[in-house]
Amino acid sequence: MPRDESTRLHVGIIMDGNGRWAEARGLPRVAGHTKGARRVSEIVTAAPDLGITHLTLYAFSTENWQRPVAEVQGLMRLFRGYILGKMDSLRAHDVRVRFIGMRHRVPAHLRQLMDLLEDKTRACRGLNLTIAIDYGGRDELTRALRDIAAQAAGGALAPETIGEAAVAEALDTRDLPDPDFIIRTSGECRVSNFLLWQATYAEYAFLKLPWPDFTPAVLAEAVEGYRGRHRRFGLIGAQASAARAVAES
Template sequence: MNTLHVGIIMDGNGRWAEARGLNRVAGHSRGARRVSDIVSAAPGLGITHLTLYAFSTENWQRPLAEVNGLMRLFRNYILGRMESLRAHDVRVRFIGMRHRVPVHLRQLMEMLEERTRNCRGLNLTIALDYGGRDELSRAVRGLAERVAEGALAPEAIGEEALASALDTRDLPDPDFIIRTSGECRVSNFLLWQATYAEYEFLKIAWPDFTAETLAGSVKGYHRRQRRFGQIGGAAPAARAVAEN
């Protein structure tokens, strides 16, 4: 089965709100409503996997009122969408650390994962308290512990072993990553997995990102030629050498 994994860095909620004389949490609230539209539209665009960057490991440094507002929004989203997500055959996973998330929210996250575990439609992954560097360090630490226990030989550690220790071990690598709000950086999102992903940086803020915007971005992605380090239209170097 062909897969299309799209990741989105949902940026610009706070600035969108401030530009309209609203508090930043109001912008996040508007952005949360936008998530439902995008999740609904994704399967019709051929997207099989959708990963949304909701809250980074660095976002804890924001003002306490904003952080608390975001935690309430996550809680309300899960409570309000749990049955709808299951009814629409959406499987939900969370990646990132969880021990810093409020206990009640953590319990809801686990409940949502369990209730959608058998869904076979869209694979929705929410990166919450997630950072690519943190994920890699946790993966390496886990492999080191296995080596210390004698369960893994050091020479057995390669790309496959490291990938299997990541939060995304059950997911394909992202094909296409979109970032909103005009910022042109990856911000610690899927650093290992996105090695050969295509990127698009949009000027619009996340609250203005619509299903039509997503459709246009996906259409543009399909016009690109992904080379994976090879020369477009030419045989892979290894094959060319083998034929000589």
Template sequence: MASGDPSGSGAPKGVEHVAIIMDGNGRWATARGWPRLVGHRKGAERVKQIVRAAPDLGIRWLTIYAFSTENWKRSTEEVLGLMTLFARYIEREADRLSAEGVRMRFIGDRSRLDAKLQRLMAGIEARTAANTRLNLTVAINYGGRNELARAMRVLAERAARGELDPAALDEGMVDATLDTADIPDPDLVIRTSGETRVSNFLLWQAAYAEYEFTPTLWPDFSPAELAAILERFDGRERRFGGVRGA
């Protein structure tokens, strides 16, 4: 599990992995009389700023929820626009991310994504694999239940082949089969836009994460607000099921 502030930056102790549900792009645009995709483009610009600020705040792992398994229910225009936006982000940011020591990877079911987007994803993962300053994980076509179902399918197939004794199945085996197998659990999950639900995000991994819900719409979420949330996190006591002071 994540612990400590390895950066020496003075950031709040214990915040190693922050996960963010980036919500409110569409409402931000609609409130201004603009198409929803304008809000998504503005949200992508905000991602760049948060990624750039994260290491200086002591964050080593940043996971962002870009597109859920339920988001396919949106209009064809919006879905296609989002997929184009993801591809452009990878193409345009690859050089900068690599130069700034950011390792980028993706979680979620890639099978439904466009072949070109899948190639771009695999390419930037390979290109940035050795980077260590910040681990950026992007959840695309991701859903916690879908992830768990896929993991259970893999474990069931292993058991059917005689490679796994069902009686020996434990939490560690499940954890190692998830998309996030080599990623530490989040310490803090932030959701923007005022909604107070987890929306099928990191259901297994966030079992003991702290949550912060802010009314700020994602395009307006600034590094300064992130820093303030981390300061509040520093005052929380995480007992992981234990007793205070034990």
């Protein structure tokens, strides 16, 4: 489907099942992550032709630090390799990259590469790719509330004026639209601390196949299914139709 510049579609993906995919084949878990990284490249390339304008990938959660040290180190090497290997390609395909999450626990050399990739793709106007690393929805909300509280304590913000807009502005995703559609692979039916505030009215799809088996064709089928849904946003009838038109504009 050709991209329609008059509409916006923000898809989030919880990329689950890399380790189990590898274990089912008698391979080390890092082999699944390696295969999953290749899938990322394919999905990023395919997304614009499916009308996706914003793509947010859940790459590493705040809880993932509890995994075995060797697996965490392997993931950090994969992130580094992805950035180094895809920086020129992402720019050539007009992909703007942002990272959300805490960052300070990420190795310094990787943080530098993340900053560099963001800087080099800042002027890109094609796909908006957001990668969540050391990210957790509760942590994000906690940091946002601390920031708002500090502003209020310092007199820069009156408590009675604090509303949803102030919270949204304090989040990592302040420059991004809320997600419309979130996909989770590998059969788990939970949100796992991903975009808790932003996904209030997102549609969800929970797919049984693991992330390494998630192809552009599967993404296309999922997006087609999403487009057939009627999003009500808590409303009914004509109100829901009007709200959907506003959300997609």
